Amino acid sequence: MLYMKQLFIWLCFLIFLLFARKIHATPQKPYVLTFGIFSYVSDCNPNDSSNFSAMRGYEPTLVLDAMRLANLTYGVDIIFYCAVYESEYTVFGPNRNTSTIGSFGGLFISADQAKQGYTLSLLTMDSGLSIG
């Protein structure tokens, strides 16, 4: 009987740990969208990641417009972070920040990303690779 009681306590503790981890891992508002520096597509100050006034370019403007049209508020629902590719703040980083839910800035919509478990939005821009 004593063993059963101990087993029950351990089981509860394990469930608590799993639940706590789940809560901790779930992204919380304001969600973070990251982007890096990519020509005219997206630009920001990498030394001041949250400096909104330094964020400019085609895609940040488009995503802000999309947020406005979808009744999402910058600062409440979503904030932007300036982050270089594969840093901890992007969705691709191995130590991804839990609030980071997405990245943009000239990122290809490809089958590879879908295979890696990412989901993709509708297109923000059609582009191409050229020979120079």
Added chain:
Amino acid sequence: MLLLLPLLLGLVVYVFQERDQYYLNYVHNFFSYIFKIEFLERLNLESRVLELAFQISMSIIMTLYVARLTNALTQQKTFGGVNTIEDLKGVRITSADFFQTYVEIVGGRFIPLPISEAIESDEDLVASIRSSESPYFMFDTLIIYHLAKRNCDISLAVKDVIKFDCGVVWASDAPQEIKTKMDYGLIKALEAKSQFVRMTEAIESFGVTVDCPGPDGYTYHVR
């Protein structure tokens, strides 16, 4: 050289001949060497020597011209002479590692971009491309436009050999509500203002300094 030498030698022969003949006749004869073989008759020794020198010099000039033209054509052939996607087969193309597959898809020989990890600016990228010693490089169309505006020895050879779409990449645990709302917002935002208009506005907002002439698909604000 082709115009001045016949004129000069025609006048010199006119002086040597000392005949009551209009000097343009001699000049005409020398010019005619370029187009047809019509030797002068009854020339004295000095004139014949000059005529011979003229013929030798013309031979040298023509030989050099043909040699240089051949060299230029051979060089163009060696480097690919790229005008279409078909011309890219076997051509050395430098690019970032993550574009290797795309270089190989178009049939090019992939040359890794040197010091790619140290590239932090356009200047670094251009220096890296140059140090690769590849005649061609593959990058995003927009970046090539940008580089060509600032570096006059860079130009767009073939546009959009690979087409792709860009978008927001969502993490697997991103809330579905946000993703759905953003998709809706993106459709509406692009309906309200097209990509072309938005990109033109974005480029203008960067106040791009244009150093090189040449037509392209985007409009630029010139400082």
